[in-house]
Amino acid sequence: MQHHISRTMLAAACAGTALLYGFSLAGTAAAADQATLTLNAAQGSTLAGHTFGVYRIGGYHDAVSSGEAIASFGVRGTTASNAWAQDAIDNYNQAEAEDIDIPLGYDAAGAVASLADTGSAMQIRGIAKALAESSRRPAAAKTVTGSGIQAVVTVEEGYYLVVDSQGAPMLIGTKIDGRSLNGTELGVATVKSKSITVDKRIGADTSSLKDHGSYTVGSVVTQTITTSVPNGKLGGALAWKITDTPSGLVYVKGTLDAELRDGTNVTDLLDAYDSAGAAVPGDESLKDASGARTDPDLTVPEGGFVIDAKRLMAAHPNRQVTLTYQARITTVKASNVAAVTTVFADGTDSTPVRDEDESTSTAYGFDLDKTSFDDPSLKVNGAGFKIFDQDRGQWLSYALSTGQWSDARDQASATEFVTGDTTHDGTVDSRDDAAKAGNLRFDGLGAGTYLIQETTAPEGYSSYDIAIPSLTVTITENGAVTFEGKDLPDLSVDDGDGSVTVANIASLTDLPQTGGAWSALPWILAALAVGGIGLAVVKTGGIIRRGYTRR
Structure with missing residues (x-):
């Protein structure tokens, strides 16, 4: 009897599952020609580490043409392949309640x-696994070691089981006389890798x-998570979740x-949960062989999120996706673990695979x-x-209660740190640690270059801005800290x-010994004297100021 399948039905099945099917019909099988099977890695992945065993289930016969395409065809096995298929x-x-009938x-x-x-989907997944595990499985027609993003295997025309050492077994048929089935390409499949x-x-x-920063x-x-969208069609992935677990960071909601690699925005296909402690339901029907x-x-981790990406998996399988988001650093040492569980x-069972x-x-x-x-x-x-x-280009403010820095509006509103003020209340008194006299500690700064400007001279020292030092601090990614004097560098x-x-x-008369432009002080003072202007030398502490007297 003749068994046909419609173009619409098979196109949908092939696109959805990467399984390319044939049908057994009465008649005489034609001599097999050479053809190819093309196995592609998912976008962003490679076939490195994969070994493919290619096993012939049967040959084509009674193919019916439809213009330049094939409308229908049959598949018939040999004695050995039929024994294998029957055993599977x-x-x-x-093992299963839903029998497969011949x-x-x-x-x-x-x-x-x-x-x-x-x-059904369960029957298709189940028979592929049963064929791969059958003791009657014949010798492989070809064995190929994967590398790069594609493997092309030359075989006789026909219908095959491809067993992937790192993925799900696949049923795939070659082209027939170089032609595909009514617009659905035969002989090409994306590997359903079980590694992520x-x-x-x-x-x-x-x-x-970068992987590590300061x-x-x-x-x-800014943080990113890049991974490949698993194939959520028949024989592939059934659930897909992404968990962001920070320590010392907080996700900015x-x-x-x-976005996919081609720029397609797919944010709306993600179901994101970002309330700490919230429950994210799983699928109770998915179980392994032990039940x-x-x-x-x-549960959503503190400061992080959980994404159920099943809708993205259904819409864009085998594509590379990058999640981009922002987080605030809250501690000196911070880390963030992104875990993808598929x-x-x-x-007919299921297996979870995780990478982080x-x-x-x-x-x-x-x-x-x-x-x-x-x-x-x-x-x-x-x-x-x-x-x-x-x-x-920002003055910085510091919150002692959180240990966090923020941008100040201007220099006037930036936080002033006072030497010896270990309680950070702006004054030095008996409540401060005497062992830290004259000391300041700056913590929690990332790699970069900073200007440290003295803004208040201590009591007993010159408070003119020409007598006030400043310096630059350079911090590298690995924590090396170096200093260079700027104003009065010595x-x-x-x-x-x-x-x-x-x-x-304590006195401006010390300026020639401090380095920099002020080593020329005698000539500057002489010029000021000729002009009738003198500098009033003040040795008491206070806010930086200039003082002039007119002679």
Whole structure:
């Protein structure tokens, strides 16, 4: 009898499952010609590590043409392949309630192929697994080691089982006389890999992404998760979730964006849960061979999120997707683990496969010790400093309660740090730690270059801005800290251990010894004297100011 399948039905089945089907019909099989099977990796993945065994189930016969395409065809097995197919059908039927029957006029190989038209998704997955595990499986027609993104296997025309060492077994048919089935391409399939990979990155923005970075505590960073969308069609993935678990970071809600490699935005296909402690339901019907759930309920981690990406999996299988979002750094050492869990069909059972990747951030700090230019052993309290991020052009404020930095409106509103003020209340008194006299500690700064500007001179030292030192601090990604004097450079000494000593002068007469432009002070004073203007030298502390007297 003749068994036909409509173009619409088979096109939908092939596109949805990557299984290409044949049908067993009465008649005489034609001599087999050479053809190819093309196995492609999913976008963003490779075939490295995969070994493919290609097993011939049967040959084509009674193909019916429709213009330049094939309208229908039959599949018939050999004695050996039919024994193999029959064994697989028997094993499947013994294990499952939904039997696979052999229609009248079909042999066992043709019955396997006919499941495209008459079988359920469970039957198709189950028979592929049963064929792969059957003790009657014949020798492979070809064995291919995967590499790159594509493998092309030359075989006789026919219908095949492809067993993937790293993925689900696939049923696939070659082209027939170089032609496909009514517009549905035969002989090509995307490998249903059961291995998954995820790449987690962090950066100041999307142009500076890396595995590890150094970012200031309180700053907002960009993070990405890149992975391949699993094949959610027949014989492939059944569930797909992405979990973001941060430590020392907090997801900025509403910033999640997802794009395929070609730029297609697929954010609306993600079901995101970002309320800490919220339950994310799994599919209770998905279980392994022992009956244990393979898609359990999940709980949203503190500061992170869980994404159920099943709708994306159904709409765009085998594509590479990148999730981009922002997070705020809250601690000196921060890390973020992105975990992708996919539940794959394993015949009529299922198996979960998980991969994860981590991005990290480390912030650093340094000590500043204030001394006297005249007596370097003297630890000087009461000097005020502010910090300017030169890379971003921002004065910084600091919240002691959270340890986080933020951008100040201007220098006036930036946080002033006072040497010896260990309680950070703006004054030095008996409540402060005397062992930290003259000391300041700056913590939680990311890699970059900063200006440290003295803004208040300590009591007893010149408060004119021409007598006030400043310096630059450079912090590298690996935490190396170096210092360079800027204004009055000889007053700032890099101690070589991640700390710096900064001196103050008590009198402007010390300026020629401090380095920089002020070594020419005698000539400057002479010029001012000729002009009738003198500098009023003040040795008491206070806010930086200029003082002029008119003669």
